[in-house]
Amino acid sequence: xxxxxxxxxxxxxxxxxxxxxxxxxxxxxxDKAEAPSQKNMADDTEQPVIASNCGxxxxxxxxxxxxxxxxxxxxxxxxxxxxxxxxSWTMFEGQAGxxxxxxxNKDGYSLPVDTKPVTVAxxxxxxxxxxxxxxxxxxxxxLPAGYNMKVLITEENPSGEGIPxxxxxxxxxx
Numbered sequence: 383x384x385x386x387x388x389x390x391x392x393x394x395x396x397x398x399x400x401x402x403x404x405x406x407x408x409x410x411x412x413d414k415a416e417a418p419s420q421k422n423m424a425d426d427t428e429q430p431v432i433a434s435n436c437g438x439x440x441x442x443x444x445x446x447x448x449x450x451x452x453x454x455x456x457x458x459x460x461x462x463x464x465x466x467x468x469x470s471w472t473m474f475e476g477q478a479g480x481x482x483x484x485x486x487n488k489d490g491y492s493l494p495v496d497t498k499p500v501t502v503a504x505x506x507x508x509x510x511x512x513x514x515x516x517x518x519x520x521x522x523x524x525l526p527a528g529y530n531m532k533v534l535i536t537e538e539n540p541s542g543e544g545i546p547x548x549x550x551x552x553x554x555x556x
Contacts, residue, residue, distance in 0.1 A: 433551040437461045437471035438478065438535065440551050448528075450556040451518040455481060455533060461508040471547060473505040474540040483516045485523070485555075486530035500535055520555070529555040 431445040440457040443449050459478050464470035471478060482494035496517050502510045516533065531553050537546035
């Protein structure tokens with residue numbers, strides 16, 4: 383009888399150890415699986431996150447920036463690594479897409495409150511820049527400072543085939 387109690391005690395300890403090891407492993411796996419930190423290791427401060435997709439990069443505003451209007455959006459299209467990335471951002475007749483501005487509402491986000499073409503400096507090259515200005519008149523809505531908004535840039539899609547790429551830049555009303 384004493385031998386059975388010793389075996390039961392050993393089995394209990396093994397089960398507890400397995401639960402601890404599996405729990406710790408699961409925690410470490412999911413902790414490492416989160417998005418990488420945008421910290422600058424030299425000074426340990428948060429760095430602004432740049433929005434980018436398939437060769438189109440928004441340099442300003444950065445994700446989460448507090449903005450006022452009129453808002454100048456700047457960026458670049460760089461398709462020099464298209465083969466490596468497996469995608470490229472389509473430009474056609476001087477345009478790289480359409481930008482829309484939205485504010486958060488109870489259903490998600492509003493219909494566009496401003497829309498602008500994203501005209502590029504030279505659409506015949508693999509690398510070019512763009513800049514455009516979005517406007518928002520808050521006098522009617524009276525949205526408070528800190529209100530969530532976003533800029534969406536949808537890729538030019540002259541063929542109408544496939545699904546165009548999109549870059550989303552969440553911003554905050556200043």
